[in-house]
Amino acid sequence: MKVLIIGSGGREHALAWQCAQFDEVGQVFVAPGNAGSALENKIYNIQIESEDIPGLIKFAQSELIDITIVGPEAPLVLGIVDEFQDKNLPIFGPSKLASQLEGSKAFCKDFLARNNIPTAYYEVFTKTLPAIEYVKEKGLPIVIKADGLAAGKGVIIANTLSEATSAINDMLDGNRFGEAGSRVVIEEFLRGEEASFIVMVDGNNILPMATSQDHKARDNDDKGPNTGGMGAYSPAPVVSELIFKDAMENVIKPTVSAMKKEGMPYTGFLYAGLMIDHNEKVKVLEYNCRFGDPETQPIMMRLKTNLAKLCMAATKGNLDLESADWDEKTALGVVMAANGYPNSYQKGETITIPDASSESKVFHAGTKLEDGNILTNGGRVLCATSLGLNLEEAQEKAYNLVNKVNWDGSYYRTDIGFKGL
Numbered sequence: 465m466k467v468l469i470i471g472s473g474g475r476e477h478a479l480a481w482q483c484a485q486f487d488e489v490g491q492v493f494v495a496p497g498n499a500g501s502a503l504e505n506k507i508y509n510i511q512i513e514s515e516d517i518p519g520l521i522k523f524a525q526s527e528l529i530d531i532t533i534v535g536p537e538a539p540l541v542l543g544i545v546d547e548f549q550d551k552n553l554p555i556f557g558p559s560k561l562a563s564q565l566e567g568s569k570a571f572c573k574d575f576l577a578r579n580n581i582p583t584a585y586y587e588v589f590t591k592t593l594p595a596i597e598y599v600k601e602k603g604l605p606i607v608i609k610a611d612g613l614a615a616g617k618g619v620i621i622a623n624t625l626s627e628a629t630s631a632i633n634d635m636l637d638g639n640r641f642g643e644a645g646s647r648v649v650i651e652e653f654l655r656g657e658e659a660s661f662i663v664m665v666d667g668n669n670i671l672p673m674a675t676s677q678d679h680k681a682r683d684n685d686d687k688g689p690n691t692g693g694m695g696a697y698s699p700a701p702v703v704s705e706l707i708f709k710d711a712m713e714n715v716i717k718p719t720v721s722a723m724k725k726e727g728m729p730y731t732g733f734l735y736a737g738l739m740i741d742h743n744e745k746v747k748v749l750e751y752n753c754r755f756g757d758p759e760t761q762p763i764m765m766r767l768k769t770n771l772a773k774l775c776m777a778a779t780k781g782n783l784d785l786e787s788a789d790w791d792e793k794t795a796l797g798v799v800m801a802a803n804g805y806p807n808s809y810q811k812g813e814t815i816t817i818p819d820a821s822s823e824s825k826v827f828h829a830g831t832k833l834e835d836g837n838i839l840t841n842g843g844r845v846l847c848a849t850s851l852g853l854n855l856e857e858a859q860e861k862a863y864n865l866v867n868k869v870n871w872d873g874s875y876y877r878t879d880i881g882f883k884g885l
Contacts, residue, residue: 467492467772468524469501470514470544471535474799474829474847475757477501479533481827482764483772493527495520499838500828517544524553531556531776534732537613540753541567545732556775558732558753562723565730566753569609569649579722581715582747584739586651592636598650599628610635611647617806618645619690621653654739654747657702657883660759661711661736664774665720667729669783671774672712674766674790675703676759677883682806684879691806692844695880697796697855698762702740702884711738711746719751731778735759761827761847762795793823796858797849798866798880802830803873805843813840816870823851824865840871855884 465488469480477500480492484506494501497509512519515538524532532548534540534557543560557563564571576583585602588611589595599606599622608631610618618641622628635645658680662673678696682688703711715736723730735752755763764771768789777786802809815838817826827849830842848865852858859881866876 465489465530465772466527468520468527468529468532469494469535470520470532470539472496472498472514473535473757474827474844475755475760476535477827477829478761478764479535479755479771480504480507481825482767483770486770486772488770489772493523493529495523498828498841499831499833500826502833514539515542517542517547520544521548521551521553524548525551530554531772531779533557533772533775535754537563537566537752537754540732541613554776554779556732556779558730559728561728562730562732563753565751567613569611569750570647572751573649573651575722576748579718581718582745584652584654584747584749586649588647588649590636590647592632595632595636595648595650596629599625599632602650602652604628605653607651607653608632608635609649609651610641610645611649612641612643612645614641614645615692617690617692621690654741654749656739656741658749659700659703659738659740660696660756661703661716661738662755662759662763663716663734664778664783665730665732665734666778666781666783667724667731668720668781670712670716670720671783671786671788673788674698674763675700675708676756676763677702678756678759679877679880682877684877689806691801693756693758693799694801694877695796695798695847696756696759696762697794697858697881697884698759698766699794700884701855704744707740707744707746710744711736715746715748757829758797758799758844758847761797761849765795765825765849765851766791766793791851793851793853794855794858795849795851796855796862796881797827797847798862798876799844800846800848800866800869800874800876801844802840802842803875805875809843810873811839811841813871813873814838815840815845817846818865818868824861825849826865826869845874855881859885
């Protein structure tokens with residue numbers, strides 16, 4: 465079996481590594497990949513960018529790729545799945561229409577509202593003054609989101625009117641997120657515990673992945689600016705059997721059913737960011753149309769079933785015939801970022817990384833190979849991930865791994881997993 469993974473981050477390194485563990489997988493190609501994927505057995509980077517859809521189609525055709533798995537959101541929103549399917553190339557991911565669930569916050573909120581799927585109250589704005597008036601009317605804290613894709617950084621939690629005004633001005637007048645911020649969604653600030661609820665869907669059937677919880681804020685105690693994620697662990701103790709059932713029955717199943725009914729049948733990974741309140745009821749914070757990063761890294765450490773095989777079954781509508789086998793251990797990943805992330809930071813620093821073991825692995829994200837050296841090449845650089853008998857042991861082992869990684873200017877939280885503990 466030949467597998468093509470599209471993307472260059474920690475998620476894609478983890479997806480490729482997981483697929484390569486299985487004998488029936490002969491080669492895994494990653495486009496464009498990073499230093500980590502380049503150094504793996506059976507994994508090969510190809511220098512095609514994730515948004516170069518014609519280039520990716522040509523490669524998949526020439527290499528007779530059996531299954532393509534899309535990592536990041538941008539190519540999905542551009543319609544890569546539709547174009548691959550037009551050429552009869554098997555690909556796992558949602559169509560361009562279905563990808564609006566992530567590609568537009570306004571589309572997502574409107575979809576949730578008209579299908580009675582629990583979420584926060586909200587309004588959509590294109591003008592500054594009405595947006596600020598809405599904040600004054602609703603009170604603080606309040607959440608301000610850029611409508612389009614903003615690499616996980618387009619969400620501001622405003623605790624003061626001045627923060628809210630500044631965020632609205634930045635997005636609508638200051639063009640901070642370009643086209644993505646030409647509309648803003650302002651919504652209720654929900655209190656409770658966040659969890660990442662990821663499933664695979666084949667248009668009709670749903671296969672849940674392991675539960676997980678990530679840490680979006682840059683600094684300890686969930687303080688500081690929002691990032692793409694500073695660490696994660698799986699399973700998430702906060703997702704009890706009751707909450708799992710609530711999420712499946714009142715969020716995931718109605719979503720899949722409504723997408724089909726509205727003429728956008730959903731195939732792909734579906735990630736519901738959930739807020740769980742003190743009554744153990746869930747509301748949808750957001751939908752992503754792909755695996756989360758950094759949730760992928762700990763989840764892939766635990767998945768014992770060939771992901772490529774599951775994705776192939778899903779493209780044929782046969783997910784109901786499949787099951788996923790999970791390691792009972794807990795996995796925890798700590799993101800090591802470049803100092804200054806998510807704002808300005810240095811690139812090109814040399815990194816020394818210890819060898820992997822059967823229960824510990826450093827997944828690469830923003831890295832590149834140059835003259836045999838591994839160099840930093842992004843904001844989130846690595847994710848040190850370990851398995852443990854419980855969350856405490858997984859945390860201890862992951863931070864032991866972090867301490868063995870060497871580079872000038874690394875930054876990481878020292879409390880990943882604290883919510884679960």
